[in-house]
Amino acid sequence: MERLHTSEGGAKRHGDPADSRGADDGDDPLPVRQRRAPQLRDGGVGGRVPLHPTARRDTNRPRPRRDGRFDRNPTPAPSWLREGPPGGLQEHCTATRVSPVQRGHLILHFYQQLEALGRAHPDTPLCLRFRSGCALTQLAVEVVLPGTPVQSVPLSAATREAMGAAIDAAWACRQQEMDIDGTEDQQPMTHAQRIVLCRLYSQVGHNIGAMLAAVPSLSFASVDSFVRRELPAMVGRRDGEDIKEAASRFIRQLQKTNQQNTRLGYEAAMAAATPHKRAVMEQKPCEHQSGVRGVYFDKAHNAWIANWSEGGTKKTKDFSVKELGYEPAKQAAIAHRRAMEERHSTLFGSDRQEGGQCDKSVNRSPSLKHRCRDPSASSSASAVERRQRPKGSKTAEATKGKTAAIRRRAEHQSKVVGVSWDGKFRAWTASWYPKDGTRQKKKHFKVGEHGFDKAKALAEQHRLEMERTGQAVDRGRVKRQKGHRLASAIFERLKAADDEQLPSGNEPLDIDVTPQRMSRDAADVVPQTQSPSPANGPHTPDVTPDARDPAAARRMVDGATHGGRDAGHGDGNGERESGMIPFDELTKVQLVELLKAHPSPDMRQVAENIMLVEKYAPQQLFTGGGHTLSEPSHAPPPPAPNTAKDHDYSPPINTDKPTTKVTLRLHTGEQVKLTFNSAMAVKELYAAASKASNIGVASFRLFSSAAFPPKPLDDQAQSLEEAGVMECLVTQKLT
DNA sequence: ATTCAAGTACGGCTTCGTCT
DNA sequence: AGACGAAGCCGTACTTGAAT
Incomplete structure (x- = not known):
């Protein structure tokens, strides 16, 4: 009998709700580890503005620039931020309660969309988070950028469609913020950089990555700097300190170090994050080919492995030779692989199995084994997937x-x-x-x-x-x-x-983050970020392992492995309850507990969101109005370049009269900054757009992003002031 | 020529069961 | 209760074929 071995059972036995969703639930497009980090993104603390359920920017005051300058380019917030979405949200949702199940759906949907956005725009910061709540008025998608107030886009309804619209609006707002006053060296980290960091520091302590993800507004450099330079010393001083206090301090410290904005190279970070584990692939003839794609023998575990893909996530299942016998295990793995193929045929092609049997007479050297694939099957599946997948990079x-x-x-x-x-x-x-x-x-x-x-x-x-x-x-x-x-x-x-x-x-990155795992060995509890090389200055801890109390280090380990698990279930008031837990040993439950204990309501909200997702995350997304990223009508605007065109397409203006600046996003994605007199007609805007894009005015329409959804500027006789396109973003769309 | 996905293989982590 | 090993799952490096 095949053994279905998932962590799900174990988690349930341990009563750990945070781990109760196994990786093999089949309906979640993201694997557990990929899924967890974004869940934490929801509750960043970088906004520096106390969150209120219906928080919106106070647009009467000039917004501070991230570079510290004021009023050089005063641009009021879009009207949808000032006035809320159309349709009278306040009245509409005052009495509307949102059930935990609905919230679970919404949160999950939000993170799925955020992940999709991240994949589509790996080189741009996302900086969006979802604010949940018991009432509809509390639901919002928020824009979190360093140095700017948190902006909130409320949801008009507790539906998937409303969530999609709010994400679109928040994305547009985020883009506008970045266009207005973002200097490159002060940009928050991009999605790709965040992934790099999580990978990098998951090697140091896997919960560091989770914590990073919980602070969406931090810059790449500040987090990197903190973890490399300050965390080692912090760990060294932590003996006798409650882990919750330490964790809170960690997050506060992250905020603090966020002030130091320098830019690090993604290239170098990625290079550091992907050490070359195997320079030369072991060239051994493969003795255990099953003859069926996706089924192979795992010598290390003495088991046949069936692997398959679900929604782009690789899944595997082991069939122990010890338990089943060599041949039965093999047959079970083959049967399982075929069952999975059939079940997920829409994802990776039901025709794959045809011809999947390899000629066993073939010498299965590594160079030849791949020839056993069925080219037609593979190509058809790939073609389908490529047609379906977003254009990506x-x-x-x-x-x-x-x-x-x-x-x-x-x-x-x-x-x-x-x-x-x-x-x-x-x-x-x-x-x-x-x-x-x-x-x-x-x-x-x-x-x-x-x-x-x-x-x-x-x-x-x-x-x-x-x-x-x-x-x-x-x-x-x-x-x-x-x-x-x-x-x-x-x-x-x-x-x-x-x-x-x-x-x-x-400057070239001096990053040297050689992946090192926190060992359970007491001697290794002390700063893992230290490098064996003395040249790694930032990694060298202030306190050497020898200088620290070895008994205390051992206590940390003991507490982590055993007593520490319970320590996370306290009242969260920071009082010491049990053994110490080093950062790398923090479980998700403990992380949730310390988030709950955090003085910031924002962080407590994160904890609640995490638990909701775990508890109520649906097996299948609810079928309310289908909004997906692939739908053109809801597709978020593409990331626009920060650089405007060199040419000035603005019409001649009268400097004695009021002027307004308009950012025009061309259909190509390029942006041009234009200056007009406020009394000028929309027609002038069309003329400028025509010149900038070299397209006749009959071939496109302009949309004002001052409101959401974007409003078409069809009345060209209106003045810019009347049309409400003062100091705002205007988008050109081809007709 | 270039890019991308699938398949293979393996290391590492977590969980669980058993033994002391 | 703690130690230890087995089992299962995940992430990732690498090769190859096919699509672009």
């Missing part, structure tokens, strides 16, 4: 402005034919066709191993070497090279300009 890139796109593209292109950048593995790849006519050969040079420039140089050198030695056949040059060289030429100019303008914070 390509779409995002297309919207970020030609300059940025060219720069990015050129950075990842080589002048040498056959050398390309592999974004997935962050490696430069040299590819060539051997003279013997066999299939294409490739060799990867990882950035994590060699550094970006050296990896590129090595790849180019390798490819040229292949040509020089006659090992590579010349199949003719490709048209793309033309584009490459153009992009490269532009990039060279941009780079030259950059070299003169780079802020000091853009």
Whole structure:
């Protein structure tokens, strides 16, 4: 009998509601570990403004700029922030209560959308969070950017559709905030950077990552700085201190260090986050191929493994040889894999199994084993998935402005034919066709191993070497090279300009976050962030392990493993209840407990949200008005570049009369800042948009984002003032 | 030529059961 | 109660084929 071994059972036995949702629940598109972090994002503390359920910005006061300057570019908040959404929300929802089940649905939906946004826009900060509550008036999507007040977009109803609309509005608001006064070195961390940090610091202590995720407004650099420089010392001083106090202090410290904004390179962080575990893949013949895709023998566990994909998440199930016997376990794994294929056929192609049996006579060396796949099945499935999946990075890139796109593209292109950048593995790849006519050969040079420039140089050198030695056949040059060289030429100019303008914070990253896990061994409890290398200054703790009380360290370990589990269930008032728990040992339940104990109502709200999701997260999303990110009508506006066009398309203005600035987002995603006299007609706006986009006015419509949903500016005779497009964002959409 | 997804393999973490 | 090992699951590196 096959053994269904999930953590679900164990969690239930332990009465741990936080872990009660197993990874194999089948309906959640995210694996447990991926799902947990975003759940915590809900309750950031970085807003610095006490949250109120219906909090909105006080637009009568000038907003402080994040760079400390005031009133250079005073732009009032959109009317939907000042007045709330159309339809009289206050009256509508005064008496409306939201059940815990509804809240669970909404919270889950929010994080799913947030994840989707993150995937679609990995290079832009999200900074959105959901504020839950018992009444409809309390539900809101909030915009949290460092140094700016929290802005709130209330939900008009406790439905999925309303949530989608609120996210769209908050996203637009977030974008506007960033456009207005964001300087690059003060931007909050991007989704991709946050992932990097979570990966990095999950190696130091996995709950550090969770805590980072709970503070959505923090910058990448500030968190990095804190964890590398200050946390080691903090851990060293923590003996005898209650973990809850320490955790609260940790979060407060994060807020504090957020003041220090410097920019770190994503490239370097990613390189540090992905150490090269295996430089040379072990080249052993595979003896345990089942002959069925997705079924293999795991020697380490003496079990046959069936793996499959559910909603893009990889799932596996073990079938123990010890318990079932070698062949029965194998057959059980095959049967399970087939059952999963059938069950999830829409996701990865029901035709896959056809031809899935490999010819067992084939020598299953690593180089040959992949040939057993069914090409037709794989291609059809991939084609379907690619059609369905969002455009992802390509779409995002297309919207970020030609300059940025060219720069990015050129950075990842080589002048040498056959050398390309592999974004997935962050490696430069040299590819060539051997003279013997066999299939294409490739060799990867990882950035994590060699550094970006050296990896590129090595790849180019390798490819040229292949040509020089006659090992590579010349199949003719490709048209793309033309584009490459153009992009490269532009990039060279941009780079030259950059070299003169780079802020000091853009210096090469000295990050050295060698993944080290917190050992349960007492000797390792003391700062894991310390590096074996004395050169790692930031990692060197103030207190050495020897200098600390070893008995105290042992107490921390003991408390973590045993007594510590119970310690998290106290009243949360910070009084010591039991043994010490080092940060890396904090369970989710304990994290929730300390969040509950946090003086900030915001953090307490986070704890409640986490518990709600765990308790009421639906097996299937509710079927209320279907809003998905893929739907064009609800798709969030693309991330706009921070750089405006160089040209000024503004009409001649009379400086003696009132003027207004309008940010015009072209259909390409580019933005131009325009200045008008307030009394000018909307027609002038259309004319400027026509000039900026080089499109006739009949070919597009303009929409004002001063209200939500965006209002079309069809009456061109109206003045800008009458149309309500003063100091706001106007979007151009092709007709 | 380039990019991306699937499949394979393995290490690490957590949980559970058993033994002392 | 604590120690220890087994089992299960997840994350990730890597290769390859197919799509673009």
